[in-house]
Amino acid sequence: MRTSVHTSEAMARRLAKRRAAERRFRAYGIVAITLAILALATLFTSIVGNGYTAFQQTYIALEVTYDPEVLGLGEARDPKALSGANYPGLVKKTMRDMFPDVKGRKDKRALYGIVSSGAAFMIRERLLADPGLVGRTERIRVPADDDIDMLVKGHIDRQVPEAERRVKDNQIGWVETLEEAGRIERRFNTAFFTAGDSREPELAGIRGAAVGSLYALLVTLALSFPIGVAAAVYLEEFAPTNRLTDLIEVNINNLAAVPSIIFGLLGLSIFINFFGLPRSAPLVGGLVLTLMTLPTIIIASRAALKSVPPSIREAALGMGASKMQTITHHVLPLAMPGMLTGTIIGMAQALGESAPLLMIGMVAFIVDIPGGPLDPSTVLPVQIFLWADSPERAFVERTSAAIMVLLAFLITMNALAVVLRRRFERRW
Amino acid sequence: MNVTAERMSISTPHPPTPAGLFPITRSGPESGSEPWADSGPGPLLESEPESAPGLSLEPVPDDIETVGEATVERPRMTSRNVGVMYGDKMGIERVSLDIGSNEVLAMIGPSGCGKSTFLRCLNRMNDTIDICRVSGSIKLDGEDIHDPRLDVVQLRARVGMVFQKPNPFPKSIYDNVAYGPRIHGLVDGRRETDAIVERSLQKAGLWDEVRDRLEQPGTGLSGGQQQRLCIARAIAVSPEVILMDEPCSALDPIATARIEGLIDELRENYTIVIVTHSMQQAARVSQRTAYFHLGRLIEVGETNHVFTNPRHKLTEDYITGRFG
Numbered sequence: 001m002r003t004s005v006h007t008s009e010a011m012a013r014r015l016a017k018r019r020a021a022e023r024r025f026r027a028y029g030i031v032a033i034t035l036a037i038l039a040l041a042t043l044f045t046s047i048v049g050n051g052y053t054a055f056q057q058t059y060i061a062l063e064v065t066y067d068p069e070v071l072g073l074g075e076a077r078d079p080k081a082l083s084g085a086n087y088p089g090l091v092k093k094t095m096r097d098m099f100p101d102v103k104g105r106k107d108k109r110a111l112y113g114i115v116s117s118g119a120a121f122m123i124r125e126r127l128l129a130d131p132g133l134v135g136r137t138e139r140i141r142v143p144a145d146d147d148i149d150m151l152v153k154g155h156i157d158r159q160v161p162e163a164e165r166r167v168k169d170n171q172i173g174w175v176e177t178l179e180e181a182g183r184i185e186r187r188f189n190t191a192f193f194t195a196g197d198s199r200e201p202e203l204a205g206i207r208g209a210a211v212g213s214l215y216a217l218l219v220t221l222a223l224s225f226p227i228g229v230a231a232a233v234y235l236e237e238f239a240p241t242n243r244l245t246d247l248i249e250v251n252i253n254n255l256a257a258v259p260s261i262i263f264g265l266l267g268l269s270i271f272i273n274f275f276g277l278p279r280s281a282p283l284v285g286g287l288v289l290t291l292m293t294l295p296t297i298i299i300a301s302r303a304a305l306k307s308v309p310p311s312i313r314e315a316a317l318g319m320g321a322s323k324m325q326t327i328t329h330h331v332l333p334l335a336m337p338g339m340l341t342g343t344i345i346g347m348a349q350a351l352g353e354s355a356p357l358l359m360i361g362m363v364a365f366i367v368d369i370p371g372g373p374l375d376p377s378t379v380l381p382v383q384i385f386l387w388a389d390s391p392e393r394a395f396v397e398r399t400s401a402a403i404m405v406l407l408a409f410l411i412t413m414n415a416l417a418v419v420l421r422r423r424f425e426r427r428w
Numbered sequence: 429m430n431v432t433a434e435r436m437s438i439s440t441p442h443p444p445t446p447a448g449l450f451p452i453t454r455s456g457p458e459s460g461s462e463p464w465a466d467s468g469p470g471p472l473l474e475s476e477p478e479s480a481p482g483l484s485l486e487p488v489p490d491d492i493e494t495v496g497e498a499t500v501e502r503p504r505m506t507s508r509n510v511g512v513m514y515g516d517k518m519g520i521e522r523v524s525l526d527i528g529s530n531e532v533l534a535m536i537g538p539s540g541c542g543k544s545t546f547l548r549c550l551n552r553m554n555d556t557i558d559i560c561r562v563s564g565s566i567k568l569d570g571e572d573i574h575d576p577r578l579d580v581v582q583l584r585a586r587v588g589m590v591f592q593k594p595n596p597f598p599k600s601i602y603d604n605v606a607y608g609p610r611i612h613g614l615v616d617g618r619r620e621t622d623a624i625v626e627r628s629l630q631k632a633g634l635w636d637e638v639r640d641r642l643e644q645p646g647t648g649l650s651g652g653q654q655q656r657l658c659i660a661r662a663i664a665v666s667p668e669v670i671l672m673d674e675p676c677s678a679l680d681p682i683a684t685a686r687i688e689g690l691i692d693e694l695r696e697n698y699t700i701v702i703v704t705h706s707m708q709q710a711a712r713v714s715q716r717t718a719y720f721h722l723g724r725l726i727e728v729g730e731t732n733h734v735f736t737n738p739r740h741k742l743t744e745d746y747i748t749g750r751f752g
Contacts, residue, residue: 241558311595315658317556318591319608320584320665329607330597 051400201394212377219286228297264359300342534714588662594654596646632660652683
């Protein structure tokens with residue numbers, strides 16, 4: 001065989017080197033992706049591992065006799081009397097009846113402590129809804145106290161010395177008795193989705209924060225989408241290319257990189273201090289998030305407009321369509337999926353944002369579910385921040401559960417963005 | 429430049445009456461003193477009578493090196509001293525050329541010679557390029573197309589355009605054709621729209637192929653069909669002039685032959701200006717041919733004349749394949 005430049009030994013070495021370089025490059029990529037997947041997997045395992053138990057709650061079945069004497073009702077059955085009756089006393093009486101041998105103040109306190117303080121409110125709600133129950137006996141399920149909940153779920157080690165755990169030995173004894181009697185059961189934790197915040201973990205829920213997030217996001221969407229799209233269309237289609245528009249473009253890109261807490265400070269000084277809008281309100285939160293989201297939407301929308309092929313514009317202009325008609329009939333419909341994708345990603349960012357909202361007072365402890373964008377409220381990420389700060393073991397799992405809910409929303413939104421992009425992708 | 433042939437001869441005889449009123453002289457003192465070079469956008473001859481549209485009343489500046497017959501007897505469009513600057517780069521300069529009614533004018537020349545630039549001047553598509561500046565005068569039926577009173581939207585309806593790459597809108601075939609009539613308010617109601625869509629598609633020779641799938645996207649057609657759809661779209665607004673910018677360069681020979689046949693049929697009702705890289709195509713479809721070189725109009729004339737007996741050395745070199 002004839003040796004040419006391409007079959008020589010030197011060439012073979014060079015080829016081997018080239019192949020090795022290519023293999024190395026691939027390996028780097030695989031290592032990078034593996035690391036990313038590992039990090040993500042660790043994150044998810046830790047969150048799900050910590051949080052999945054929060055979707056269940058321990059309930060204790062109580063044999064409650066609605067004794068008018070214990071309730072301090074006498075003969076009165078009107079709503080006012082019912083609403084002010086002594087329900088905590090009724091719960092205590094029920095507990096004492098269950099464990100008649102418990103004597104002494106300290107032990108009794110410990111006994112009362114195994115049911116949630118919310119039990120009294122539950123009974124009150126029941127009686128107010130149906131006053132005919134007075135004098136009758138029924139078996140109802142009330143949430144266990146968060147420490148008992150943790151004990152039942154196995155988060156509290158029964159072998160540790162009594163002084164080092166939050167649950168006393170006698171409480172463990174009572175819980176075991178109840179367990180044997182089949183009076184303790186774990187059920188789906190509806191309160192987590194239907195209640196507002198609470199100091200008692202077993203009563204705390206994310207609904208207040210979720211509704212607050214919803215209002216803030218509605219405000220953000222209603223403002224940032226039209227403003228962002230209008231700005232992008234103007235800059236991309238109408239604005240002349242000169243120093244001023246260059247400056248605007250640079251500054252929009254800068255704004256996208258500004259730390260979000262700065263937007264919070266801006267919102268505090270402008271919307272609250274200057275315009276006098278209420279503190280802790282989703283309206284202000286939405287305004288601040290609008291400022292933060294706008295650059296993202298403008299940049300994404302401009303990219304979407306740029307990607308519309310010039311041949312379509314030329315076709316429309318060549319037909320005698322005006323600039324406005326070209327844009328509204330052809331360019332915008334084609335750019336819309338990209339704009340929507342950008343908007344959804346911006347919204348997802350806004351949903352996950354907490355720092356700027358701390359500055360405008362959305363970090364307060366608020367029990368009520370907000371009824372409108374002007375009511376004080378908090379948002380999901382800030383709720384997570386608040387719970388993560390709480391010392392109770394039960395809040396740890398609730399924090400993780402709230403993170404799971406937030407992540408579910410974010411994943412849904414991003415998936416929606418992908419679907420939109422796929423669905424409306426046009427080929428030309 | 430090696431200009432040996434007759435310089436800028438206006439060989440077409442002038443129509444007796446108007447020419448008598450407005451004498452066109454090659455080197456007369458009046459025309460020589462006209463400030464042609466400074467004429468920006470705006471009506472050049474305010475005094476031009478409206479009763480004589482379509483007549484070549486404007487003298488061609490006499491310092492232009494164009495060889496051949498730049499003017500015709502009954503022009504649909506006239507351009508005088510047209511120059512285009514892209515920033516400080518010259519696109520074309522001093523192009524004076526008439527486009528006769530119901531004729532096919534082919535523009536040929538090497539890449540970058542300015543033939544597409546000139547074509548895009550004729551319906552002011554160059555307006556869409558920020559840095560582009562057009563000077564000189566272009567008239568359509570005697571009206572200056574840069575007249576501020578003339579809406580560019582209207583101009584583009586009267587001077588339609590077919591582009592190099594077929595660019596149907598990503599909409600249905602029906603909507604593609606109906607778009608122009610709709611935005612110009614030429615149709616009223618579905619029945620009229622249906623009629624105009626059918627007529628346009630028939631004229632473009634596409635009707636039989638798409639009559640059963642008018643609701644399907646125009647982008648789903650083959651390249652040749654797409655280009656005929658673009659022609660149908662252009663003629664749906666009843667333009668007077670159709671500009672075609674290398675309409676067959678993206679098509680196979682069979683589709684090309686169909687488009688060329690179509691151009692020949694369309695000549696009956698429309699004036700067509702076509703830019704092409706194929707000299708065979710220019711020879712097949714056009715009556716007159718203009719040869720551009722480095723932003724200048726070098727030679728214009730009867731197509732068979734230009735191809736068989738070029739008068740300018742550059743034209744000859746190009747046609748015989750010595751460059752380009």
